[in-house]
Amino acid sequence: MEGKRSSSQRSDLLRKIREFTRSILDDLSIGKSPVVLIDRFRNYCTDNTGNCCCSSDLSKGKEILTLQRECHARRLDVLLRVLLIVQQLLQENRHGSKRDIYYMHPSVFSDQSVVDRAINDICILLQCSRHNLNVVSVGKGLVMGWLRFLEAGKKFDCINGPNTAYPVPVHVEEVKDIVSVAQYILVVEKESVFQRLANDKFCNKNRCIVITVSTYFVQPSVKINFLTMFFCQGRGYPDIPTRRFLRLLVEKLHLHVYCLVDCDPYGFDILTTYRFGSMQMAYDAKFLRVPEIEWLGAFPSDSEKYGLPEPCLLPLTAEDPELLSDKRKTEAILHRCYLQQELLHWRLELELMLQRGVKFEIEALSVHSLSFLSENYIPSKIQVAEGV
Amino acid sequence: MADLCRSSTFFSDQNLCNADIIGSSEARARIEVAVLNFLKILNSPSPAISDLPLISRRWSNSRVNRGLLTEVSCIFLSHSFCTRSLMRPNAAKAFVRVWKVVEMCFQILVQEKRVTQRELFYKLLCSSPQYFTCQLQVNRTIQDVVALLRCSRYSLGIMASSRGAVTGRLLLQEPNQETVDCSACGSSGHAISGDMNLLERMVMKTDARYIIVVEKHAIFQRLAEDRVFNQIPSILITAKGYPDIATRFLLYRMSRAFPDLPILALVDWNPAGLAILCTFKFGSIGMGLEAYRYACNVKWLGLRGDDLQLIPEESLIPLKPRDLQIAKSLKSSEILEENYRNELEVMVQSGRRAEIEALYFRGYNFLGKYIAKKIVQANYV
Numbered sequence: 024m025e026g027k028r029s030s031s032q033r034s035d036l037l038r039k040i041r042e043f044t045r046s047i048l049d050d051l052s053i054g055k056s057p058v059v060l061i062d063r064f065r066n067y068c069t070d071n072t073g074n075c076c077c078s079s080d081l082s083k084g085k086e087i088l089t090l091q092r093e094c095h096a097r098r099l100d101v102l103l104r105v106l107l108i109v110q111q112l113l114q115e116n117r118h119g120s121k122r123d124i125y126y127m128h129p130s131v132f133s134d135q136s137v138v139d140r141a142i143n144d145i146c147i148l149l150q151c152s153r154h155n156l157n158v159v160s161v162g163k164g165l166v167m168g169w170l171r172f173l174e175a176g177k178k179f180d181c182i183n184g185p186n187t188a189y190p191v192p193v194h195v196e197e198v199k200d201i202v203s204v205a206q207y208i209l210v211v212e213k214e215s216v217f218q219r220l221a222n223d224k225f226c227n228k229n230r231c232i233v234i235t236v237s238t239y240f241v242q243p244s245v246k247i248n249f250l251t252m253f254f255c256q257g258r259g260y261p262d263i264p265t266r267r268f269l270r271l272l273v274e275k276l277h278l279h280v281y282c283l284v285d286c287d288p289y290g291f292d293i294l295t296t297y298r299f300g301s302m303q304m305a306y307d308a309k310f311l312r313v314p315e316i317e318w319l320g321a322f323p324s325d326s327e328k329y330g331l332p333e334p335c336l337l338p339l340t341a342e343d344p345e346l347l348s349d350k351r352k353t354e355a356i357l358h359r360c361y362l363q364q365e366l367l368h369w370r371l372e373l374e375l376m377l378q379r380g381v382k383f384e385i386e387a388l389s390v391h392s393l394s395f396l397s398e399n400y401i402p403s404k405i406q407v408a409e410g411v
Numbered sequence: 412m413a414d415l416c417r418s419s420t421f422f423s424d425q426n427l428c429n430a431d432i433i434g435s436s437e438a439r440a441r442i443e444v445a446v447l448n449f450l451k452i453l454n455s456p457s458p459a460i461s462d463l464p465l466i467s468r469r470w471s472n473s474r475v476n477r478g479l480l481t482e483v484s485c486i487f488l489s490h491s492f493c494t495r496s497l498m499r500p501n502a503a504k505a506f507v508r509v510w511k512v513v514e515m516c517f518q519i520l521v522q523e524k525r526v527t528q529r530e531l532f533y534k535l536l537c538s539s540p541q542y543f544t545c546q547l548q549v550n551r552t553i554q555d556v557v558a559l560l561r562c563s564r565y566s567l568g569i570m571a572s573s574r575g576a577v578t579g580r581l582l583l584q585e586p587n588q589e590t591v592d593c594s595a596c597g598s599s600g601h602a603i604s605g606d607m608n609l610l611e612r613m614v615m616k617t618d619a620r621y622i623i624v625v626e627k628h629a630i631f632q633r634l635a636e637d638r639v640f641n642q643i644p645s646i647l648i649t650a651k652g653y654p655d656i657a658t659r660f661l662l663y664r665m666s667r668a669f670p671d672l673p674i675l676a677l678v679d680w681n682p683a684g685l686a687i688l689c690t691f692k693f694g695s696i697g698m699g700l701e702a703y704r705y706a707c708n709v710k711w712l713g714l715r716g717d718d719l720q721l722i723p724e725e726s727l728i729p730l731k732p733r734d735l736q737i738a739k740s741l742k743s744s745e746i747l748e749e750n751y752r753n754e755l756e757v758m759v760q761s762g763r764r765a766e767i768e769a770l771y772f773r774g775y776n777f778l779g780k781y782i783a784k785k786i787v788q789a790n791y792v
């Protein structure tokens with residue numbers, strides 16, 4: 024079983040829901056305006072003195088909601104309606120997605136984000152994780168290698184085909200009987216790199232477990248009334264089931280975890296998501312993050328070390344009409360408190376990236392030899408990391 | 412009679428251009444033949460630099476083939492060529508790009524390896540920087556090579572991927588492998604391999620009565636979890652959005668192997684959902700020579716216009732600008748039958764769309780009941 028929060032069983036949650044609602048009713052019945060306190064959480068801030076308490080899991084202050092402010096009243100209205108739906112899900116032991124919940128009261132829930140915030144608030148109030156509320160999302164994770172486990176009675180025997188991708192289960196709480204002969208876990212940012220490793224039969228020579236999230240999708244594009252389709256790749260930000268699964272493997276197997284991301288600000292951001300958690304899920308970071316994860320590559324310094332050809336070094340964008348430019352994003356990441364006091368070697372590499380003004384993708388390492396990644400780069404980096 | 416139906420195109424199939432799925436040695440042979448032909452003409456008494464004849468992937472070369480005795484229509488490309496010529500001043504680079512990619516693919520095939528499109532981009536960027544500057548150029552050139560050699564990208568050594576998943580009452584067996592029971596694959600279903608050769612050789616068995624194509628991953632996951640395929644004996648298949656070739660190919664194989672099973676699509680009520688249905692149904696020109704094959708007789712189960720009465724007004728959300736573009740391209744494609752065209756018109760006129768999840772307004776059980784009722788009433792078009 025995953026590390027559980029105490030008292031997050033269904034019955035406990037149903038009791039807490041009743042208690043919460045009763046306290047509001049009690050206040051209203053005596054003419055008192057109920058006050059709802061919602062803890063605030065964050066994974067990092069821009070404090071560089073080392074005095075912030077981001078690394079602790081304590082809440083950083085509370086939001087105070089009262090009925091005396093109209094925006095709060097609406098927020099509480101939404102919260103209570105979502106709570107009612109959650110109560111039904113728990114009572115009937117059914118699952119629903121955030122989108123499903125939105126459509127149950129679309130006129131009140133003017134937007135999806137309103138529902139998302141209510142779900143977060145409820146998790147904080149009831150001190151549980153999202154899946155405890157029976158609110159689920161789709162699974163995007165893929166795993167291969169020297170691993171075997173059960174999920175809800177179904178066998179996942181990855182060892183049977185160590186170069187075949189298996190989907191990471193969505194209901195990670197149902198994962199049991201994990202058996203592994205792996206020596207380490209390798210997390211790769213993109214599905215294309217996972218494909219490369221599978222194609223090279225990486226797991227035949229390397230006793231490990233490889234995890235990624237699916238990043239490919241088909242993008243339609245309309246050009247002069249002509250519908251054309253392209254197979255594209257998106258960013259590899261991990262979904263919640265994959266993060267929970269990784270955490271579970273680390274807890275049960277006590278293996279080293281290495282992370283292979285593109286050498287660009289988004290790759291680095293993905294690494295920090297695995298390690299520290301995302302801001303949106305900060306309230307649950309304790310159960311989602313994997314502090315043991317190490318940055319295997321690609322480092323900016325690798326481009327020289329491994330003789331990456333010049334054309335593969337793409338410039339960091341300085342301006343971007345839609346998103347944050349690469350340079351601004353890198354600067355913002357450098358301000359995060361966890362890079363000020365610890366992880367100085369991460370900081371140095373990131374500063375080097377900014378200084379050089381270039382980025383590169385993992386695929387660039389295959390330019391000279393398609394098997395370079397599997398036969399050279401990864402094994403030599405692992406050797407260094409394991410101190411062999 | 413069955414044979415007559417199958418041959419209802421009256422041998423006009425000979426006009427159709429296919430991208431064959433071939434092995435590495437045949438792919439190499441085709442490349443060698445192309446090179447030898449080029450050199451022969453260059454070396455001939457009246458030497459010339461031949462143009463490259465590529466199957467034209469223009470709108471003007473596409474036709475709709477409406478089955479006479481079958482219900483399957485598909486888009487096809489005929490033997491109309493466009494050329495890449497070294498002699499045209501602005502097009503010389505495109506000509507050279509084709510040869511560069513052919514060379515790179517040959518090297519990869521000789522090594523008995525595979526490459527992803529992104530890796531191919533970096534290799535070309537480094538070996539021929541004056542000809543390749545972006546991924547899109549590489550993708551287009553790959554499509555040119557497919558049109559030149561008339562074989563699939565996978566045959567050229569480019570790695571295949573699939574987004575698809577299948578679940579339900581289907582047994583799949585790869586040669587010399589264990590049989591996979593798709594109903595026991597959990598809520599994510601069985602992942603569809605990107606390897607078309609493998610898919611071609613798969614043995615399939617079913618006791619289902621319907622095949623349901625699901626647009627969205629979230630809906631597929633819900634239906635799989637609720638084991639809807641047991642209540643309505645069915646196979647569920649999804650591409651999690653716009654379909655990739657492998658998923659379409661598997662559906663096509665299922666339609667051939669189980670011709671009595673109606674194929675029903677469950678998509679959002681919006682132009683994108685209809686475009687996804689149409690891609691499964693008719694094929695698409697979009698991805699070049701490979702994509703228009705594998706058309707299947709897919710029927711539109713839902714969401715359709717007359718389902719909108721089931722959901723409240725507030726559940727309809729505005730169309731995005733992209734939806735309007737897609738609607739326009741669907742209309743101009745001339746492939747839509749009249750009732751689809753009418754539905755599309757209603758969507759555009761109303762300026763709104765509806766997602767399948769909107770049905771949850773009526774409770775969690777409602778989606779299963781909705782599907783069952785529509786199927787029983789044969790309410791699909």
